[in-house]
Amino acid sequence: MNKYQKFLKQNIAVSGGFEKADLVLKNARIVNVFAEDITIADLAITNGIIAGIGSYEGIKEVDLKGNYIVPGFIDAHMHIESSMVTPFELARAIVPAGTTTIIADPHEIVNVAGSVGLDYILTATEDLPLNVYVMLPSSVPATPYETNGATAFLAADMSAYLDHPRILGLGEVMCFPDVIRGDMVILDKLALCRHKNCDGHAPALSGKALQAYACAGINSEHESTYFEEALEKLRAGFYILIREGSAAKNLTALVAGLLNHQPPLDRFLFCTDDKHLDDIHREGHICFNIRRAIELGVAPIKAIKMATINTAQAYNLKRLGAIAPGYKADLVVLSDLETINIKQVYKDGQLVGPPLWDQHIDREIDSRLLNSVHLPVLLPENLQLPLNEKDHVIEIIANQIETRHLFEALPGEKGFFSPNASYNKLCVIERHHLSGNIGVAAIKGFGLQNGAIATTVAHDSHNIIAVGDNDKDIIIAVNRLFEIGGGYVVVGNHQIIGSLPLTLAGLISLETGVVVQEKVTSLITAAHKLGVLPGVDPFLTLSFMALPVIPALRLTDMGLFDVTKFQLLKD
Numbered sequence: 001m002n003k004y005q006k007f008l009k010q011n012i013a014v015s016g017g018f019e020k021a022d023l024v025l026k027n028a029r030i031v032n033v034f035a036e037d038i039t040i041a042d043l044a045i046t047n048g049i050i051a052g053i054g055s056y057e058g059i060k061e062v063d064l065k066g067n068y069i070v071p072g073f074i075d076a077h078m079h080i081e082s083s084m085v086t087p088f089e090l091a092r093a094i095v096p097a098g099t100t101t102i103i104a105d106p107h108e109i110v111n112v113a114g115s116v117g118l119d120y121i122l123t124a125t126e127d128l129p130l131n132v133y134v135m136l137p138s139s140v141p142a143t144p145y146e147t148n149g150a151t152a153f154l155a156a157d158m159s160a161y162l163d164h165p166r167i168l169g170l171g172e173v174m175c176f177p178d179v180i181r182g183d184m185v186i187l188d189k190l191a192l193c194r195h196k197n198c199d200g201h202a203p204a205l206s207g208k209a210l211q212a213y214a215c216a217g218i219n220s221e222h223e224s225t226y227f228e229e230a231l232e233k234l235r236a237g238f239y240i241l242i243r244e245g246s247a248a249k250n251l252t253a254l255v256a257g258l259l260n261h262q263p264p265l266d267r268f269l270f271c272t273d274d275k276h277l278d279d280i281h282r283e284g285h286i287c288f289n290i291r292r293a294i295e296l297g298v299a300p301i302k303a304i305k306m307a308t309i310n311t312a313q314a315y316n317l318k319r320l321g322a323i324a325p326g327y328k329a330d331l332v333v334l335s336d337l338e339t340i341n342i343k344q345v346y347k348d349g350q351l352v353g354p355p356l357w358d359q360h361i362d363r364e365i366d367s368r369l370l371n372s373v374h375l376p377v378l379l380p381e382n383l384q385l386p387l388n389e390k391d392h393v394i395e396i397i398a399n400q401i402e403t404r405h406l407f408e409a410l411p412g413e414k415g416f417f418s419p420n421a422s423y424n425k426l427c428v429i430e431r432h433h434l435s436g437n438i439g440v441a442a443i444k445g446f447g448l449q450n451g452a453i454a455t456t457v458a459h460d461s462h463n464i465i466a467v468g469d470n471d472k473d474i475i476i477a478v479n480r481l482f483e484i485g486g487g488y489v490v491v492g493n494h495q496i497i498g499s500l501p502l503t504l505a506g507l508i509s510l511e512t513g514v515v516v517q518e519k520v521t522s523l524i525t526a527a528h529k530l531g532v533l534p535g536v537d538p539f540l541t542l543s544f545m546a547l548p549v550i551p552a553l554r555l556t557d558m559g560l561f562d563v564t565k566f567q568l569l570k571d
Contacts, residue, residue, distance in 0.1 A: 014044055014051040015325055022046045023349055024058030029068045031337070033309040033322050036301045039490045043069060043330040048348035050096065052063055052325055055253065057093055060466035064333060069487045071308040072100025072323050072330030073286040075242050075272055077172070077222050078452070079109035080121065080132075081507045083456070084500075084520070084542075086363070087121070089513035091130040093277055094355030100131060100330040100340050101320060105171035105199070107137030109369075113458050114140070114150030114280060115157060116368050120163065120504075122500055124363050129347045131330070133315070135171035135199055136161060141461060142174050143548050144439060145568055146556035148461035149372065149432035151348045155188035168315055169196030173218055175458070176202045177566050179421050188214055195314055200238060203402065203550055204229065209238055220314065222271055223550075225250050225359040225402065228256020239314045241271040242306070244289050246279045247540040248401045250290060255296045269311045276540060277517040278524070284340075287332075291340045300337035301518040309566055364443055365504060373431050373456060373464070375482045380471045383427055385417035385440045392560050392569060394426065394545065394553045396445035398535025403542040405553035405562065410442050417442060420468045421449045421531055427474060430557040431456060431465040431486075431506070437557035443545065449531035450493050452477045453523075455539055456486035457508030458546040463557050465546050473518075481506075488519075490526045497526045 001009070004292030011020040017373075021044035030039045032051055044056035075094075080102075083090045118137070125132035140153035161167050170193040173179060178186045190198060202213055203223035205258040214236040222241035222505070224230035225248075230240045251270075258265065270289040284291070286307050293303040312321025319327045329349035335341040345353045358441055385391075387410060395404040411436065412419050419425035424446045431435040433571075452468025454477035464481055468474040468491070477489040480496055486506025489499040500519040502509050509516045520539075527538035548554045548561040560569040 005522045007553055008054065010047055011049055011326075012254070014046040019058055020053055020387050021058040022060065024061045025069060026061055026063045026064060028064040028325055029066060031295070031299065031301060031304060031434060032325065033070060033071065033305045038068070043323070047351040048329055048350070050323060050325055050327045050329050053323070067333040068337055069323060070304050070332050070334060071323055072332055072345070072347070073307045073472075074101040074103070074317075074321060075099055075100045075286050075309040076103055076220070076269040076314070076413060077243075077271040077337065077441055078102055078104055078309045079108050079274055080104050081104065083277055083280075084231040084333045084502055084509050084564050085277065085513045086504075086508060086510070088128060089516070090364075091128045093280050093513050094285040095345055096342070097280065098287045098331075098340075098345055099285045100345065100347050101317070102130065102135070103133045103135065103168060105137060106295070107139060107142075107460055108462065108507055109172055110150060110153055111140050111368055112138045112149040112462050112507065113144065114153060116366050118161065119152070120366065120369060122166070125166075129350070129352045131320070133166050134164075135166045135168055135197070135315070136193070137171045138186070139172070139174040139460065139549075141159050144246065145548055145558055145561050147430045147432060147435060147463065147558070152185075154185065154308070155192045158189065158192055162196075169193045170198040171493070172199045172201035172222070174201040176209075176213055178207055179216050179218075179529060180209050181472045191446045195427050200345055202547065208268055214238065220269075222273060224254060225400065226253050227261065230254055230257065230265070231261065232419045234263065239267045239269055243268050243271050243273045243291065245275040245397075247537055247544060252296065253290055255293050257297060259297050265306060266310055268306050269312070270307045273538065276520060276537075277513055278521050281517060286341060287340050288515060294338060295341070303338075306566065311473045315424050341549060369505050370503060371485055373482050373486045374434050375429065375431055375464075376436055377433055377476070378429070378475050378478055380475070382438055383471050383474060385424065385425070385439055385442070387412040387415055390441060392556060393423065394441060394443045394555065396443065396541060398533070401541070401547075403553055405564075406444065406534065421447055421469060424448050424467050424469055425438070425474065426545060426555055427466045428458065428555050428566045429466070429478060430555045431464045435557070439555045439559045441555045441560050445533060446536060447531040447533040448527075451530040452483055452491045452537055453527050453542065454478050454489045455543060456481055457488075457539065457543045459543055460547060461556070462506060463546065465542055467503070467542055483550070485555060488523050490523050490530070492526070492530050498523050499536060
């Protein structure tokens with residue numbers, strides 16, 4: 001009898017009532033996501049697996065006194081790097097919030113450091129009390145209209161990772177114009193992953209272009225901001241990921257549409273995409289998506305399914321996402337199904353939260369992931385923007401990552417743009433190869449006064465991005481980033497107010513999550529005191545202003561980029 005046969009034999013014996021379970025959760029209200037009903041029974045767990053539901057005896061027994069048990073929650077799409085902490089610290093934040101599985105796309109760190117970054121994510125997510133599945137980044141670089149740190153991550157590079165047990169397929173395919181015109185670089189990647197999942201990223205794509213994108217074998221899409229867009233994508237066969245993160249908040253609009261149109265919900269999933277630790281601490285993680293959907297009118301069990309079995313089935317995660325014999329004992333104990341009040345979290349049948357666990361896991365970090373900020377001397381003349389009668393302006397949309405493309409007369413002096421509180425100056429400075437590339441533009445809706453903020457977190461190539469109402473403060477902020485090896489900086493009245501070093505690739509702190517959360521909260525507060533408008537997360541919003549795959553207007557180190565035309569602006 002081999003090891004697996006012995007494992008099966010013991011589990012079957014417990015399930016059949018011939019042996020005691022390792023653990024029995026007694027007197028529980030068990031939510032069944034298949035039948036969409038609730039059973040009052042005991043739950044038997046052995047070897048980290050659910051052995052049976054009914055009347056059982058265990059070596060250890062815990063009386064749940066009528067509390068509810070639901071499957072552990074799954075985040076269908078997220079970026080570990082956006083938490084700005086190591087995977088271990090992220091797990092410490094989200095597991096007590098009920099998230100026991102994440103599907104991570106590491107295209108942030110791979111854009112900076114290539115396969116070294118991917119290797120770090122795979123290694124650092126081993127042996128955590130969290131299931132971490134990984135998608136292979138499809139868009140490194142995201143576009144040819146910006147400078148990233150790594151060389152192109154091609155299908156040939158991906159093939160070495162394809163058989164890794166936690167690699168699920170191809171990450172969000174952001175270069176949708178390349179897909180539609182049949183570019184061979186992306187076709188090679190799609191062909192390589194044709195037997196696995198391929199995630200989508202196609203904001204506002206519609207009509208025949210959307211049909212062509214679906215025909216390429218892409219399974220899911222998380223960029224819908226209104227229900228009619230999601231419905232068209234659903235009809236084209238996509239799984240629809242309903243996103244609620246720190247900057248992009250699409251859940252309310254999409255769920256309202258679901259309630260009005262009443263489509264089947266089996267192809268709707270929840271994700272966070274990018275969510276900061278302070279928001280996780282205040283709101284929760286995927287549990288917040290569930291809670292908010294219930295508040296809007298979704299039946300509790302259906303909302304729970306969108307965070308569990310729907311995602312497990314969409315990504316072929318067998319034996320996850322449900323409470324049934326043979327499934328992993330990843331469980332959340334709730335006091336009720338309306339507020340999703342979490343009492344306990346079990347991972348593989350072991351109690352893991354709350355509170356946070358104390359053990360620490362040390363990971364060796366490849367030196368190539370450190371000291372990643374390389375800058376030439378920055379002078380005021382490098383940041384000048386010549387004026388025309390009217391100029392292109394990026395306008396922020398509160399609580400969204402999309403922007404508006406305006407064409408307006410800008411304030412100026414001696415033929416150059418002079419930023420103010422209404423029109424701040426936005427700069428993207430290449431930080432990987434000392435190319436000297438600097439993009440400069442006007443941005444409306446940020447509101448900074450007498451100051452600047454800057455960061456090396458600038459999706460997806462992660463050059464330095466800075467915004468301010470005067471060049472001196474912008475230069476002080478950028479130089480401080482060089483000194484600390486990347487991170488966040490706030491400057492006011494020519495003085496550094498605060499900073500957060502992100503030592504690992506300019507994206508991730510080596511501090512604890514508690515320290516990072518405190519520093520981020522302090523920096524956000526400081527930025528708002530400098531005038532950043534309500535509805536704008538200073539750093540998270542700023543980080544998306546360099547992403548040339550989200551409409552309508554962006555800025556890269558090569559200049560202003562019109563996403564709707566998918567080209568750099570020449571005037």
